[in-house]
Amino acid sequence: MSQQHTTQDWRAMDAAHHLHPFSDTKGLNAQGARVITHADGIYLWDSEGNKITDGMAGLWCVNIGYGRKDLPEVAKRQMEELAYYNTFFKTTHPKVAELSALLASVAPDGFEHVFYTNSGSESVDTMIRMVRHYWSSVGKPEKKVLIGRWNGYHGSTIGGASLGGMSYMHEQGDLPIPGIAHVEQPWYYKHGKDLTPEEFGIQAAQWIEAKILEVGADKVAAFVGEPVQGAGGVIIPPSTYWPEVERICRKYDVLLVADEVICGFGRTGEWFGQTHFGFKPDMFTTAKGLSSGYLPIGAVFVGERVARGLIEEGGDFNHGFTYSGHPVCAAVAHANVAALRDEGIVERVKNATGPYMQQRWREVFGQFAHVDDVRGVGLIQAFTLVKNKATRELFDNWGEAGTQCRDIFFKHNLIMRACGDHIVCAPPLVITKAEIDAMLETAVACLREFEQLVAARS
Numbered sequence: 001m002s003q004q005h006t007t008q009d010w011r012a013m014d015a016a017h018h019l020h021p022f023s024d025t026k027g028l029n030a031q032g033a034r035v036i037t038h039a040d041g042i043y044l045w046d047s048e049g050n051k052i053t054d055g056m057a058g059l060w061c062v063n064i065g066y067g068r069k070d071l072p073e074v075a076k077r078q079m080e081e082l083a084y085y086n087t088f089f090k091t092t093h094p095k096v097a098e099l100s101a102l103l104a105s106v107a108p109d110g111f112e113h114v115f116y117t118n119s120g121s122e123s124v125d126t127m128i129r130m131v132r133h134y135w136s137s138v139g140k141p142e143k144k145v146l147i148g149r150w151n152g153y154h155g156s157t158i159g160g161a162s163l164g165g166m167s168y169m170h171e172q173g174d175l176p177i178p179g180i181a182h183v184e185q186p187w188y189y190k191h192g193k194d195l196t197p198e199e200f201g202i203q204a205a206q207w208i209e210a211k212i213l214e215v216g217a218d219k220v221a222a223f224v225g226e227p228v229q230g231a232g233g234v235i236i237p238p239s240t241y242w243p244e245v246e247r248i249c250r251k252y253d254v255l256l257v258a259d260e261v262i263c264g265f266g267r268t269g270e271w272f273g274q275t276h277f278g279f280k281p282d283m284f285t286t287a288k289g290l291s292s293g294y295l296p297i298g299a300v301f302v303g304e305r306v307a308r309g310l311i312e313e314g315g316d317f318n319h320g321f322t323y324s325g326h327p328v329c330a331a332v333a334h335a336n337v338a339a340l341r342d343e344g345i346v347e348r349v350k351n352a353t354g355p356y357m358q359q360r361w362r363e364v365f366g367q368f369a370h371v372d373d374v375r376g377v378g379l380i381q382a383f384t385l386v387k388n389k390a391t392r393e394l395f396d397n398w399g400e401a402g403t404q405c406r407d408i409f410f411k412h413n414l415i416m417r418a419c420g421d422h423i424v425c426a427p428p429l430v431i432t433k434a435e436i437d438a439m440l441e442t443a444v445a446c447l448r449e450f451e452q453l454v455a456a457r458s
Protein backbone atom coordinates (compact mmCIF):
# COMPACT_ATOMS: atom_id res chain seq x y z
CA MET A 1 0.00 0.00 0.00
CA SER A 2 1.47 3.37 -1.02
CA GLN A 3 2.38 5.24 2.16
CA GLN A 4 2.23 8.78 0.85
CA HIS A 5 -1.59 8.93 1.06
CA THR A 6 -4.06 8.51 3.89
CA THR A 7 -7.62 7.18 3.72
CA GLN A 8 -8.82 10.76 3.80
CA ASP A 9 -6.56 11.65 0.87
CA TRP A 10 -7.91 8.76 -1.21
CA ARG A 11 -11.48 9.58 -0.27
CA ALA A 12 -11.01 13.23 -1.21
CA MET A 13 -9.46 12.38 -4.61
CA ASP A 14 -12.14 9.79 -5.25
CA ALA A 15 -14.97 12.13 -4.29
CA ALA A 16 -13.58 14.89 -6.49
CA HIS A 17 -12.95 12.84 -9.64
CA HIS A 18 -14.50 9.35 -9.65
CA LEU A 19 -18.05 8.55 -10.79
CA HIS A 20 -18.79 5.05 -9.43
CA PRO A 21 -20.88 2.37 -11.21
CA PHE A 22 -24.37 1.66 -9.92
CA SER A 23 -23.94 4.40 -7.31
CA ASP A 24 -25.59 7.57 -6.13
CA THR A 25 -22.30 9.47 -6.14
CA LYS A 26 -23.70 12.30 -4.01
CA GLY A 27 -24.76 9.89 -1.26
CA LEU A 28 -21.53 7.93 -1.53
CA ASN A 29 -19.41 11.05 -1.21
CA ALA A 30 -21.37 12.14 1.85
CA GLN A 31 -20.21 9.00 3.68
CA GLY A 32 -16.94 8.31 1.88
CA ALA A 33 -15.96 5.16 0.03
CA ARG A 34 -14.25 2.26 1.83
CA VAL A 35 -10.72 2.04 0.45
CA ILE A 36 -9.80 -1.58 -0.23
CA THR A 37 -6.02 -1.84 -0.42
CA HIS A 38 -5.15 -5.54 -0.68
CA ALA A 39 -6.53 -9.05 -0.50
CA ASP A 40 -5.55 -12.68 0.06
CA GLY A 41 -7.54 -15.91 -0.23
CA ILE A 42 -11.10 -14.95 0.73
CA TYR A 43 -10.09 -11.83 2.68
CA LEU A 44 -9.80 -8.13 1.89
CA TRP A 45 -8.05 -5.40 3.88
CA ASP A 46 -9.11 -1.77 3.85
CA SER A 47 -6.94 1.31 4.33
CA GLU A 48 -7.85 1.37 8.03
CA GLY A 49 -6.39 -2.12 8.46
CA ASN A 50 -9.74 -3.90 8.83
CA LYS A 51 -9.77 -7.53 7.67
CA ILE A 52 -12.95 -8.22 5.70
CA THR A 53 -14.41 -11.61 4.73
CA ASP A 54 -15.40 -11.38 1.07
CA GLY A 55 -18.53 -13.51 0.78
CA MET A 56 -19.03 -12.22 -2.76
CA ALA A 57 -15.69 -13.02 -4.45
CA GLY A 58 -15.53 -9.36 -5.50
CA LEU A 59 -18.50 -9.29 -7.85
CA TRP A 60 -19.07 -13.08 -8.12
CA CYS A 61 -15.79 -13.27 -10.05
CA VAL A 62 -12.68 -14.08 -7.96
CA ASN A 63 -13.23 -17.83 -8.25
CA ILE A 64 -9.57 -18.71 -7.66
CA GLY A 65 -9.22 -16.45 -4.65
CA TYR A 66 -7.10 -13.35 -4.04
CA GLY A 67 -3.35 -13.17 -3.71
CA ARG A 68 -2.21 -15.72 -6.28
CA LYS A 69 1.51 -15.37 -7.10
CA ASP A 70 1.37 -17.29 -10.38
CA LEU A 71 -1.08 -15.07 -12.25
CA PRO A 72 0.92 -11.82 -11.79
CA GLU A 73 4.04 -13.68 -12.94
CA VAL A 74 2.22 -14.89 -16.06
CA ALA A 75 1.04 -11.35 -16.76
CA LYS A 76 4.54 -9.91 -16.29
CA ARG A 77 6.15 -12.44 -18.62
CA GLN A 78 3.50 -11.96 -21.28
CA MET A 79 3.72 -8.18 -21.08
CA GLU A 80 7.48 -8.40 -21.62
CA GLU A 81 7.04 -10.83 -24.54
CA LEU A 82 4.01 -9.37 -26.34
CA ALA A 83 2.01 -6.78 -24.39
CA TYR A 84 -0.48 -6.31 -27.15
CA TYR A 85 -1.40 -7.29 -30.62
CA ASN A 86 -4.84 -7.59 -32.16
CA THR A 87 -6.65 -10.62 -33.54
CA PHE A 88 -8.20 -8.73 -36.51
CA PHE A 89 -6.90 -8.88 -40.07
CA LYS A 90 -5.70 -12.46 -40.25
CA THR A 91 -3.43 -12.37 -37.18
CA THR A 92 -3.42 -14.33 -33.92
CA HIS A 93 -0.87 -14.92 -31.18
CA PRO A 94 0.17 -17.98 -29.15
CA LYS A 95 -1.73 -17.23 -25.93
CA VAL A 96 -5.19 -16.71 -27.47
CA ALA A 97 -4.77 -19.85 -29.57
CA GLU A 98 -3.73 -21.86 -26.49
CA LEU A 99 -6.59 -20.39 -24.42
CA SER A 100 -9.11 -21.26 -27.14
CA ALA A 101 -7.95 -24.89 -27.14
CA LEU A 102 -8.08 -25.03 -23.34
CA LEU A 103 -11.61 -23.57 -23.21
CA ALA A 104 -12.82 -26.07 -25.81
CA SER A 105 -11.44 -28.83 -23.57
CA VAL A 106 -13.30 -27.72 -20.41
CA ALA A 107 -16.53 -26.77 -22.23
CA PRO A 108 -19.40 -29.25 -22.52
CA ASP A 109 -19.29 -31.40 -25.69
CA GLY A 110 -20.11 -29.58 -28.91
CA PHE A 111 -18.51 -26.25 -28.03
CA GLU A 112 -15.35 -25.93 -30.13
CA HIS A 113 -15.39 -22.16 -30.84
CA VAL A 114 -15.05 -19.03 -28.70
CA PHE A 115 -15.27 -15.30 -29.46
CA TYR A 116 -13.43 -12.96 -27.06
CA THR A 117 -14.65 -9.80 -25.38
CA ASN A 118 -13.63 -7.65 -22.40
CA SER A 119 -16.61 -8.21 -20.11
CA GLY A 120 -19.84 -10.05 -19.55
CA SER A 121 -21.83 -7.20 -21.08
CA GLU A 122 -19.72 -7.30 -24.22
CA SER A 123 -20.18 -11.07 -24.35
CA VAL A 124 -23.95 -10.57 -24.22
CA ASP A 125 -23.92 -7.85 -26.88
CA THR A 126 -21.68 -10.04 -29.04
CA MET A 127 -24.16 -12.89 -28.62
CA ILE A 128 -27.09 -10.67 -29.63
CA ARG A 129 -25.34 -9.62 -32.83
CA MET A 130 -24.10 -13.16 -33.48
CA VAL A 131 -27.57 -14.68 -33.05
CA ARG A 132 -29.15 -12.19 -35.45
CA HIS A 133 -26.30 -12.59 -37.95
CA TYR A 134 -26.66 -16.37 -37.73
CA TRP A 135 -30.36 -16.35 -38.61
CA SER A 136 -29.77 -13.89 -41.43
CA SER A 137 -26.91 -16.05 -42.75
CA VAL A 138 -29.08 -19.16 -42.86
CA GLY A 139 -31.87 -17.36 -44.71
CA LYS A 140 -34.20 -16.40 -41.85
CA PRO A 141 -33.44 -12.67 -41.31
CA GLU A 142 -36.84 -12.07 -39.75
CA LYS A 143 -35.89 -14.16 -36.72
CA LYS A 144 -34.61 -11.21 -34.64
CA VAL A 145 -36.44 -11.15 -31.29
CA LEU A 146 -34.56 -12.29 -28.19
CA ILE A 147 -36.54 -13.26 -25.10
CA GLY A 148 -35.12 -12.68 -21.61
CA ARG A 149 -36.65 -12.74 -18.15
CA TRP A 150 -37.86 -10.06 -15.80
CA ASN A 151 -35.27 -9.68 -13.03
CA GLY A 152 -32.67 -11.35 -15.21
CA TYR A 153 -29.31 -9.54 -15.43
CA HIS A 154 -27.21 -9.49 -18.60
CA GLY A 155 -25.00 -6.44 -18.10
CA SER A 156 -24.97 -2.72 -18.61
CA THR A 157 -24.38 -2.17 -22.32
CA ILE A 158 -27.41 -1.10 -24.34
CA GLY A 159 -27.96 -4.68 -25.52
CA GLY A 160 -27.25 -6.34 -22.18
CA ALA A 161 -29.35 -3.90 -20.17
CA SER A 162 -32.22 -4.29 -22.68
CA LEU A 163 -32.12 -8.08 -22.56
CA GLY A 164 -31.93 -7.95 -18.77
CA GLY A 165 -35.19 -7.53 -16.95
CA MET A 166 -34.28 -4.80 -14.50
CA SER A 167 -36.93 -2.10 -15.01
CA TYR A 168 -34.89 0.49 -13.11
CA MET A 169 -32.20 0.09 -15.78
CA HIS A 170 -34.67 0.34 -18.67
CA GLU A 171 -35.85 3.71 -17.30
CA GLN A 172 -32.34 5.15 -17.83
CA GLY A 173 -31.49 5.40 -21.52
CA ASP A 174 -34.82 4.66 -23.12
CA LEU A 175 -34.47 0.87 -23.02
CA PRO A 176 -35.10 -1.83 -24.08
CA ILE A 177 -33.98 -1.59 -27.71
CA PRO A 178 -36.40 -3.02 -30.31
CA GLY A 179 -36.56 -6.79 -30.71
CA ILE A 180 -36.39 -7.69 -27.04
CA ALA A 181 -39.18 -9.39 -25.04
CA HIS A 182 -39.39 -10.61 -21.45
CA VAL A 183 -41.20 -13.36 -19.55
CA GLU A 184 -41.69 -13.81 -15.81
CA GLN A 185 -38.83 -15.38 -13.85
CA PRO A 186 -39.07 -18.91 -12.38
CA TRP A 187 -39.26 -17.66 -8.77
CA TYR A 188 -41.11 -20.53 -7.08
CA TYR A 189 -41.32 -18.87 -3.65
CA LYS A 190 -43.36 -15.97 -5.05
CA HIS A 191 -45.16 -17.48 -8.04
CA GLY A 192 -45.43 -21.17 -7.14
CA LYS A 193 -48.70 -20.86 -5.23
CA ASP A 194 -50.26 -24.35 -4.79
CA LEU A 195 -48.09 -26.09 -7.36
CA THR A 196 -45.25 -28.45 -6.50
CA PRO A 197 -41.83 -27.13 -7.52
CA GLU A 198 -41.79 -29.64 -10.35
CA GLU A 199 -45.20 -28.50 -11.63
CA PHE A 200 -44.16 -24.86 -11.34
CA GLY A 201 -40.94 -25.49 -13.29
CA ILE A 202 -43.00 -26.71 -16.25
CA GLN A 203 -45.45 -23.80 -15.95
CA ALA A 204 -42.67 -21.22 -15.82
CA ALA A 205 -41.06 -22.74 -18.91
CA GLN A 206 -44.40 -22.61 -20.68
CA TRP A 207 -44.51 -18.83 -20.14
CA ILE A 208 -41.71 -18.84 -22.72
CA GLU A 209 -43.78 -20.94 -25.14
CA ALA A 210 -46.65 -18.49 -24.74
CA LYS A 211 -44.33 -15.56 -25.54
CA ILE A 212 -42.90 -17.37 -28.58
CA LEU A 213 -46.44 -17.90 -29.88
CA GLU A 214 -47.40 -14.29 -29.08
CA VAL A 215 -44.38 -12.87 -30.97
CA GLY A 216 -44.54 -15.52 -33.68
CA ALA A 217 -42.01 -18.37 -33.74
CA ASP A 218 -40.84 -17.21 -37.16
CA LYS A 219 -39.66 -13.94 -35.56
CA VAL A 220 -38.03 -15.31 -32.40
CA ALA A 221 -34.25 -15.70 -32.61
CA ALA A 222 -33.38 -16.95 -29.13
CA PHE A 223 -34.28 -17.35 -25.50
CA VAL A 224 -31.55 -16.18 -23.10
CA GLY A 225 -31.32 -17.01 -19.41
CA GLU A 226 -28.87 -17.41 -16.53
CA PRO A 227 -28.87 -21.01 -15.22
CA VAL A 228 -29.25 -19.34 -11.80
CA GLN A 229 -30.27 -15.68 -11.86
CA GLY A 230 -27.43 -14.06 -9.91
CA ALA A 231 -27.87 -10.31 -9.56
CA GLY A 232 -31.62 -10.94 -9.53
CA GLY A 233 -31.16 -12.57 -6.14
CA VAL A 234 -30.04 -16.18 -6.76
CA ILE A 235 -33.29 -17.41 -8.26
CA ILE A 236 -32.81 -21.15 -8.65
CA PRO A 237 -35.40 -22.75 -10.96
CA PRO A 238 -37.04 -26.10 -10.12
CA SER A 239 -35.31 -29.14 -11.69
CA THR A 240 -38.00 -29.45 -14.38
CA TYR A 241 -37.53 -25.90 -15.72
CA TRP A 242 -34.43 -25.98 -17.92
CA PRO A 243 -35.10 -29.34 -19.67
CA GLU A 244 -38.60 -28.02 -20.51
CA VAL A 245 -37.14 -24.72 -21.76
CA GLU A 246 -34.82 -26.70 -24.01
CA ARG A 247 -37.70 -28.84 -25.30
CA ILE A 248 -39.73 -25.71 -26.13
CA CYS A 249 -36.81 -24.00 -27.89
CA ARG A 250 -36.22 -27.09 -30.03
CA LYS A 251 -39.96 -27.35 -30.81
CA TYR A 252 -40.09 -23.81 -32.23
CA ASP A 253 -36.52 -23.69 -33.63
CA VAL A 254 -35.48 -20.93 -31.23
CA LEU A 255 -31.82 -20.80 -30.21
CA LEU A 256 -31.19 -21.43 -26.52
CA VAL A 257 -28.49 -19.25 -24.91
CA ALA A 258 -27.18 -19.63 -21.35
CA ASP A 259 -25.67 -16.59 -19.70
CA GLU A 260 -22.93 -18.27 -17.63
CA VAL A 261 -21.14 -15.09 -16.59
CA ILE A 262 -21.77 -15.94 -12.93
CA CYS A 263 -22.48 -19.70 -13.09
CA GLY A 264 -19.47 -20.45 -15.30
CA PHE A 265 -16.08 -21.84 -14.22
CA GLY A 266 -17.14 -23.84 -11.20
CA ARG A 267 -19.64 -21.70 -9.29
CA THR A 268 -22.33 -24.44 -9.18
CA GLY A 269 -19.84 -27.29 -8.67
CA GLU A 270 -19.85 -28.05 -12.39
CA TRP A 271 -17.69 -26.20 -14.89
CA PHE A 272 -20.87 -24.60 -16.23
CA GLY A 273 -24.37 -24.21 -14.80
CA GLN A 274 -25.95 -25.84 -17.87
CA THR A 275 -24.35 -29.15 -16.81
CA HIS A 276 -25.76 -28.90 -13.28
CA PHE A 277 -29.29 -28.19 -14.59
CA GLY A 278 -29.08 -30.73 -17.43
CA PHE A 279 -29.66 -28.65 -20.55
CA LYS A 280 -27.68 -28.01 -23.71
CA PRO A 281 -27.69 -24.46 -25.08
CA ASP A 282 -26.63 -23.44 -28.57
CA MET A 283 -24.30 -20.76 -27.16
CA PHE A 284 -23.26 -19.41 -23.79
CA THR A 285 -21.70 -16.19 -22.54
CA THR A 286 -18.92 -15.97 -19.94
CA ALA A 287 -16.57 -13.53 -18.18
CA LYS A 288 -15.86 -13.18 -14.40
CA GLY A 289 -14.48 -16.65 -13.44
CA LEU A 290 -12.72 -16.93 -16.81
CA SER A 291 -9.88 -14.87 -15.33
CA SER A 292 -11.12 -14.78 -11.71
CA GLY A 293 -11.22 -11.01 -12.14
CA TYR A 294 -7.42 -10.67 -12.31
CA LEU A 295 -7.78 -9.08 -15.75
CA PRO A 296 -10.88 -8.17 -17.80
CA ILE A 297 -11.83 -10.81 -20.37
CA GLY A 298 -15.04 -12.44 -21.57
CA ALA A 299 -15.80 -15.19 -24.07
CA VAL A 300 -18.82 -16.34 -26.06
CA PHE A 301 -18.85 -20.11 -26.49
CA VAL A 302 -20.49 -21.01 -29.82
CA GLY A 303 -21.98 -24.47 -30.34
CA GLU A 304 -21.72 -26.60 -33.45
CA ARG A 305 -24.91 -25.47 -35.18
CA VAL A 306 -24.31 -21.71 -34.89
CA ALA A 307 -20.54 -22.03 -35.50
CA ARG A 308 -21.17 -23.97 -38.68
CA GLY A 309 -23.72 -21.41 -39.87
CA LEU A 310 -21.41 -18.49 -39.14
CA ILE A 311 -18.34 -20.15 -40.67
CA GLU A 312 -19.96 -21.73 -43.74
CA GLU A 313 -22.56 -19.06 -44.58
CA GLY A 314 -21.73 -16.01 -42.45
CA GLY A 315 -18.85 -14.48 -44.38
CA ASP A 316 -17.27 -11.51 -42.54
CA PHE A 317 -18.80 -11.18 -39.07
CA ASN A 318 -18.42 -7.40 -38.74
CA HIS A 319 -18.01 -7.24 -34.98
CA GLY A 320 -15.15 -7.23 -32.46
CA PHE A 321 -13.09 -5.22 -30.03
CA THR A 322 -9.57 -3.78 -30.00
CA TYR A 323 -8.78 -5.99 -27.03
CA SER A 324 -10.63 -9.15 -28.19
CA GLY A 325 -8.27 -11.95 -27.12
CA HIS A 326 -5.78 -9.52 -25.55
CA PRO A 327 -2.44 -11.41 -25.07
CA VAL A 328 -1.97 -10.63 -21.36
CA CYS A 329 -5.65 -11.23 -20.50
CA ALA A 330 -5.59 -14.47 -22.48
CA ALA A 331 -2.41 -15.62 -20.75
CA VAL A 332 -3.83 -14.93 -17.30
CA ALA A 333 -7.17 -16.54 -18.18
CA HIS A 334 -5.30 -19.62 -19.41
CA ALA A 335 -3.33 -19.89 -16.17
CA ASN A 336 -6.49 -19.31 -14.14
CA VAL A 337 -8.58 -21.97 -15.92
CA ALA A 338 -5.70 -24.45 -15.86
CA ALA A 339 -5.34 -23.91 -12.10
CA LEU A 340 -9.09 -24.31 -11.49
CA ARG A 341 -8.74 -27.66 -13.29
CA ASP A 342 -5.30 -28.90 -12.14
CA GLU A 343 -5.68 -27.89 -8.48
CA GLY A 344 -9.06 -29.65 -8.35
CA ILE A 345 -10.83 -26.44 -7.31
CA VAL A 346 -13.98 -27.07 -9.37
CA GLU A 347 -14.00 -30.71 -8.28
CA ARG A 348 -13.73 -29.68 -4.62
CA VAL A 349 -16.73 -27.38 -4.93
CA LYS A 350 -18.72 -30.30 -6.35
CA ASN A 351 -17.64 -32.96 -3.87
CA ALA A 352 -16.64 -31.14 -0.68
CA THR A 353 -17.02 -27.44 -0.01
CA GLY A 354 -20.20 -27.04 -2.08
CA PRO A 355 -22.18 -29.78 -0.29
CA TYR A 356 -20.76 -28.59 3.04
CA MET A 357 -21.80 -24.99 2.41
CA GLN A 358 -25.29 -26.04 1.32
CA GLN A 359 -25.77 -28.17 4.43
CA ARG A 360 -24.44 -25.52 6.85
CA TRP A 361 -26.23 -22.64 5.06
CA ARG A 362 -29.60 -24.37 5.55
CA GLU A 363 -28.75 -25.38 9.15
CA VAL A 364 -27.85 -21.90 10.35
CA PHE A 365 -30.41 -19.78 8.48
CA GLY A 366 -33.38 -22.10 8.84
CA GLN A 367 -33.70 -21.00 12.49
CA PHE A 368 -34.65 -17.36 11.92
CA ALA A 369 -38.19 -15.96 12.07
CA HIS A 370 -37.65 -13.52 9.19
CA VAL A 371 -35.61 -15.75 6.88
CA ASP A 372 -37.19 -18.08 4.36
CA ASP A 373 -36.49 -19.80 1.04
CA VAL A 374 -32.98 -20.76 2.17
CA ARG A 375 -31.40 -22.06 -1.02
CA GLY A 376 -28.24 -22.65 -2.97
CA VAL A 377 -26.17 -24.89 -5.20
CA GLY A 378 -22.41 -25.37 -5.20
CA LEU A 379 -21.04 -22.11 -3.80
CA ILE A 380 -23.88 -19.77 -4.74
CA GLN A 381 -26.51 -19.44 -2.02
CA ALA A 382 -29.14 -17.08 -0.68
CA PHE A 383 -32.15 -16.59 1.51
CA THR A 384 -35.03 -14.12 1.46
CA LEU A 385 -35.88 -11.76 4.32
CA VAL A 386 -39.62 -12.03 4.94
CA LYS A 387 -42.12 -10.30 7.20
CA ASN A 388 -44.03 -13.51 7.95
CA LYS A 389 -42.68 -16.97 7.20
CA ALA A 390 -45.98 -18.77 7.76
CA THR A 391 -47.83 -16.67 5.19
CA ARG A 392 -44.78 -16.00 2.98
CA GLU A 393 -45.54 -12.28 3.34
CA LEU A 394 -42.61 -10.16 2.15
CA PHE A 395 -41.50 -6.95 3.87
CA ASP A 396 -42.94 -3.65 2.64
CA ASN A 397 -40.63 -1.42 0.54
CA TRP A 398 -38.79 -4.26 -1.18
CA GLY A 399 -35.06 -3.84 -0.68
CA GLU A 400 -35.16 -1.82 2.54
CA ALA A 401 -34.70 -4.85 4.82
CA GLY A 402 -32.01 -6.21 2.53
CA THR A 403 -30.01 -2.99 2.66
CA GLN A 404 -30.33 -2.85 6.43
CA CYS A 405 -29.12 -6.44 6.77
CA ARG A 406 -26.25 -5.90 4.34
CA ASP A 407 -25.13 -2.83 6.31
CA ILE A 408 -25.01 -4.92 9.49
CA PHE A 409 -22.81 -7.48 7.68
CA PHE A 410 -20.54 -4.67 6.49
CA LYS A 411 -20.27 -3.26 10.01
CA HIS A 412 -19.01 -6.71 11.08
CA ASN A 413 -16.50 -6.83 8.22
CA LEU A 414 -18.44 -9.38 6.21
CA ILE A 415 -19.47 -8.76 2.59
CA MET A 416 -22.66 -10.38 1.30
CA ARG A 417 -24.97 -8.82 -1.32
CA ALA A 418 -28.50 -7.64 -0.87
CA CYS A 419 -30.47 -8.06 -4.10
CA GLY A 420 -33.74 -6.52 -2.97
CA ASP A 421 -34.60 -8.51 0.15
CA HIS A 422 -32.64 -11.51 -1.06
CA ILE A 423 -29.35 -11.91 0.79
CA VAL A 424 -26.87 -13.63 -1.48
CA CYS A 425 -23.41 -15.14 -1.01
CA ALA A 426 -20.88 -16.38 -3.57
CA PRO A 427 -17.40 -16.63 -2.00
CA PRO A 428 -14.17 -17.49 -3.80
CA LEU A 429 -14.24 -21.19 -4.75
CA VAL A 430 -11.09 -21.77 -2.68
CA ILE A 431 -12.98 -21.19 0.59
CA THR A 432 -12.27 -23.94 3.13
CA LYS A 433 -14.76 -25.65 5.44
CA ALA A 434 -13.21 -23.85 8.41
CA GLU A 435 -13.62 -20.51 6.59
CA ILE A 436 -17.23 -21.38 5.81
CA ASP A 437 -17.84 -22.02 9.52
CA ALA A 438 -16.21 -18.73 10.52
CA MET A 439 -18.14 -16.75 7.88
CA LEU A 440 -21.46 -18.28 8.92
CA GLU A 441 -20.77 -17.63 12.60
CA THR A 442 -20.40 -13.93 11.83
CA ALA A 443 -23.46 -13.97 9.55
CA VAL A 444 -25.62 -15.59 12.26
CA ALA A 445 -24.64 -12.91 14.77
CA CYS A 446 -25.55 -10.26 12.17
CA LEU A 447 -28.93 -11.88 11.50
CA ARG A 448 -29.66 -11.91 15.23
CA GLU A 449 -28.92 -8.16 15.28
CA PHE A 450 -31.20 -7.68 12.26
CA GLU A 451 -34.07 -9.56 13.93
CA GLN A 452 -33.65 -7.47 17.06
CA LEU A 453 -34.07 -4.39 14.89
CA VAL A 454 -37.21 -5.83 13.33
CA ALA A 455 -38.62 -6.71 16.75
CA ALA A 456 -37.89 -3.22 18.05
CA ARG A 457 -39.75 -1.72 15.08
CA SER A 458 -42.85 -3.89 15.35
Ligand SMILES: Cc1ncc(COP(=O)(O)O)c(CNc2cccc(C(=O)O)c2)c1O
Pocket (backbone or CB within 6 Å): 059, 118, 119, 120, 121, 122, 124, 153, 154, 155, 156, 160, 226, 230, 231, 259, 260, 261, 262, 287, 288, 417
Ligand atom coordinates in the same frame (compact mmCIF):
# COMPACT_ATOMS: atom_id res chain seq x y z
C1 LIG B 1 -25.30 -13.06 -15.75
C2 LIG B 1 -24.51 -11.82 -16.09
N1 LIG B 1 -24.35 -11.45 -17.39
C3 LIG B 1 -23.63 -10.35 -17.72
C4 LIG B 1 -23.05 -9.57 -16.74
C5 LIG B 1 -22.25 -8.34 -17.14
O1 LIG B 1 -20.89 -8.56 -16.90
P1 LIG B 1 -19.94 -7.29 -16.80
O2 LIG B 1 -20.29 -6.57 -15.50
O3 LIG B 1 -18.55 -7.90 -16.78
O4 LIG B 1 -20.17 -6.41 -18.00
C6 LIG B 1 -23.17 -9.93 -15.39
C7 LIG B 1 -22.48 -9.09 -14.35
N2 LIG B 1 -22.97 -9.22 -13.04
C8 LIG B 1 -22.78 -8.24 -12.11
C9 LIG B 1 -21.94 -7.16 -12.37
C10 LIG B 1 -21.80 -6.17 -11.39
C11 LIG B 1 -22.49 -6.25 -10.18
C12 LIG B 1 -23.33 -7.34 -9.94
C13 LIG B 1 -24.10 -7.41 -8.65
O5 LIG B 1 -24.72 -8.45 -8.36
O6 LIG B 1 -24.06 -6.41 -7.92
C14 LIG B 1 -23.46 -8.33 -10.89
C15 LIG B 1 -23.93 -11.06 -15.05
O7 LIG B 1 -24.10 -11.43 -13.76
